[in-house]
Amino acid sequence: MGDEMEAAAWAWRGWVSWRAAAVLLSAWLALHVAARVADALWWRPRRLEAHFAAQGVRGPPYRFLLGSVKEMVGLMVEASSKPMSPPTSHNALPRVLAFYHYWRKIYGPTFLIWFGPTPRLTVAEPELIREIFLTRADAFDRYEAHPVVRQLEGDGLVSLHGDKWALHRRVLGDAFYPDNLNRLVPHVGRSVAALAEKWREMAAADGSGEVEVDVAEWFQEVTEEAITRATFGGSYNDGRVVFGMQSQLMAFASEAFRKVLVPGYRFMPTKKNWLSWKLDRGIRRNLTRLIGRRSEEAAAAMKAAEGEKADTGSFRDLLGLMINASQRTTRAPAAKAIPVHDMVEECKTLFFAGKQTTTNLLTWATVLLAMHPEWQERARREVLDVCGSDDPSKEHLPRLKTLGMIINETLRLYPPAVATIRRAKADVRLSDGCMIPRDMELLIPIMAIHHDARHWGQDAAQFNPARFAGGAARAAKHPLAFIPFGLGARMCVGQNLARLEAKLTMAVLLRRFQIRTSPNYVHAPTVLMLLYPQYGAPLIFRPLASQPSAADSTTSSSCPRPEFLCQD
Ligand code: HEM
Numbered sequence: 295m296g297d298e299m300e301a302a303a304w305a306w307r308g309w310v311s312w313r314a315a316a317v318l319l320s321a322w323l324a325l326h327v328a329a330r331v332a333d334a335l336w337w338r339p340r341r342l343e344a345h346f347a348a349q350g351v352r353g354p355p356y357r358f359l360l361g362s363v364k365e366m367v368g369l370m371v372e373a374s375s376k377p378m379s380p381p382t383s384h385n386a387l388p389r390v391l392a393f394y395h396y397w398r399k400i401y402g403p404t405f406l407i408w409f410g411p412t413p414r415l416t417v418a419e420p421e422l423i424r425e426i427f428l429t430r431a432d433a434f435d436r437y438e439a440h441p442v443v444r445q446l447e448g449d450g451l452v453s454l455h456g457d458k459w460a461l462h463r464r465v466l467g468d469a470f471y472p473d474n475l476n477r478l479v480p481h482v483g484r485s486v487a488a489l490a491e492k493w494r495e496m497a498a499a500d501g502s503g504e505v506e507v508d509v510a511e512w513f514q515e516v517t518e519e520a521i522t523r524a525t526f527g528g529s530y531n532d533g534r535v536v537f538g539m540q541s542q543l544m545a546f547a548s549e550a551f552r553k554v555l556v557p558g559y560r561f562m563p564t565k566k567n568w569l570s571w572k573l574d575r576g577i578r579r580n581l582t583r584l585i586g587r588r589s590e591e592a593a594a595a596m597k598a599a600e601g602e603k604a605d606t607g608s609f610r611d612l613l614g615l616m617i618n619a620s621q622r623t624t625r626a627p628a629a630k631a632i633p634v635h636d637m638v639e640e641c642k643t644l645f646f647a648g649k650q651t652t653t654n655l656l657t658w659a660t661v662l663l664a665m666h667p668e669w670q671e672r673a674r675r676e677v678l679d680v681c682g683s684d685d686p687s688k689e690h691l692p693r694l695k696t697l698g699m700i701i702n703e704t705l706r707l708y709p710p711a712v713a714t715i716r717r718a719k720a721d722v723r724l725s726d727g728c729m730i731p732r733d734m735e736l737l738i739p740i741m742a743i744h745h746d747a748r749h750w751g752q753d754a755a756q757f758n759p760a761r762f763a764g765g766a767a768r769a770a771k772h773p774l775a776f777i778p779f780g781l782g783a784r785m786c787v788g789q790n791l792a793r794l795e796a797k798l799t800m801a802v803l804l805r806r807f808q809i810r811t812s813p814n815y816v817h818a819p820t821v822l823m824l825l826y827p828q829y830g831a832p833l834i835f836r837p838l839a840s841q842p843s844a845a846d847s848t849t850s851s852s853c854p855r856p857e858f859l860c861q862d
Pocket residue numbers: 436451452453463521524643644647648649651652655709710711714715777778779780781783784785786787788789791792
């Protein structure tokens with residue numbers, strides 16, 4: 295009995311000491327986690343503030359957990375509550391990047407701000423930008439977007455890194471050479487002319503003989519057509535179905551983006567989320583099927599063409615280039631294939647990166663033409679001189695210099711991508727002596743650089759396309775003060791396509807319409823990922839007396855098949 299009691303006492307003591315150890319361990323873990331959290335939310339921000347203050351870089355003070363977000367949101371909400379004043383002004387920076395404009399006046403162009411506990415250093419000096427994007431580019435990386443944005447943009451070029459990025463960039467780059475893009479001119483021209491024809495009919499049906507349209511909405515048709523054709527080429531019809539679904543998905547996802555502050559919102563089984571998941575599955579299924587079919591066709595074509603000269607005369611579409619790169623690996627194993635899953639993601643990225651950006655460019659360019667009738671007339675005269683009674687062809691486009699200048703001035707004043715972000719991969723000392731710690735994010739406010747009177751002169755906030763008469767590199771006092779498409783190795787891969795779409799669209803419309811702003815137009819540029827007109831862009835189109843004849847126009851086609859099957 296005594297032995298049993300002693301054994302029970304030992305067991306009890308053992309249990310108590312295990313329990314004590316477990317309690318101690320849990321307490322230690324809790325303390326450790328609390329210390330880490332306190333460090334991330336309080337001590338690290340204080341250390342970084344001190345680190346930058348010692349180098350003469352200041353900024354709004356860090357506030358626990360919120361950083362500078364409260365002030366930032368306040369400044370942005372206040373700025374977007376009123377339209378531009380006066381309504382013809384292009385001094386849009388204080389409205390669009392209100393927080394940058396406000397703190398820059400206090401702290402200078404380089405300052406520290408806090409997105410919650412995440413610090414960002416603003417960098418707007420062209421010489422520092424040269425280092426970050428060109429000479430020291432290996433020390434900086436693209437920043438990882440929020441998962442909701444990532445879901446929108448796909449896992450393609452925009453978010454890839456290292457060897458995988460290099461492979462995709464090399465393979466896709468071929469499609470964006472001017473000689474290849476020129477083959478899209480008749481297609482894009484036709485889709486703009488079809489849009490113009492709809493507007494002409496609407497104007498004819500209206501007693502006033504003119505029509506009001508919100509170009510921010512209508513131009514989506516043109517850009518969706520162009521990016522679908524660039525991505526899918528001959529399989530345009532199948533591609534249109536896929537990108538139609540992608541378009542819906544983007545509409546849902548941008549709604550989710552607005553609710554990004556509700557943690558886990560994208561995983562909640564809401565009606566919209568169910569629909570999004572269904573659409574996502576549909577996109578993947580359709581694309582995988584399409585890739586399978588085209589891979590078989592490409593393999594057969596490669597076999598048939600063995601020993602013969604490659605056909606360089608037809609349009610090289612983006613999907614085709616990825617499929618061909620993968621076909622080559624079966625013959626040359628050293629070459630790298632792009633797996634089907636990555637092709638699917640890349641298609642999603644191209645659609646995301648190529649559609650809305652270009653819609654915004656077309657929108658702002660047309661708004662600016664409407665606001666500046668003297669430049670509208672100059673551009674129209676040039677289009678008529680160069681193209682005569684035809685719509686523009688690929689030979690005409692390089693000769694439309696005034697339109698090129700107008701597009702550059704639009705990209706300067708209203709750059710669709712108002713800012714970009716980089717992350718330091720290691721500790722880096724910049725040439726101004728500033729030491730950037732590893733993992734620090736750098737915010738490059740593209741729009742602020744484009745509006746800086748130090749580079750652009752006292753008329754920086756005015757619309758003056760003539761400043762681009764000597765080319766983009768010589769338009770400002772510093773050649774890197776104009777970076778609407780970014781800079782360096784990760785510069786926009788689609789800029790030639792965007793410029794082609796913009797020139798062609800403006801030229802086709804100028805030949806057909808007098809354009810002016812509607813009394814309903816409120817000049818209010820604002821940012822939601824990209825630069826949008828906050829209340830849309832209603833403009834009035836009055837058809838001109840002389841319209842291009844159907845036979846001469848790019849809308850006409852000698853191809854007897856449906857237009858989407860023609861490969862010009
Ligand atoms: C006006 C229209 C456009 C603007 C203003 C624009 C702007 C930009 C900018 C600023 C970047 C660089 C971002 C950075 O360095 O962080 C970029 C990258 C990119 N853009 Fe565009 N873009 C436009 C049109 C297009 C089009 C039409 C396409 C596709 C067909 C496209 C595809 C891409 C891709 C894939 C990247 C990532 C490139 C890489 O990281 O290698 N963009 N764009």
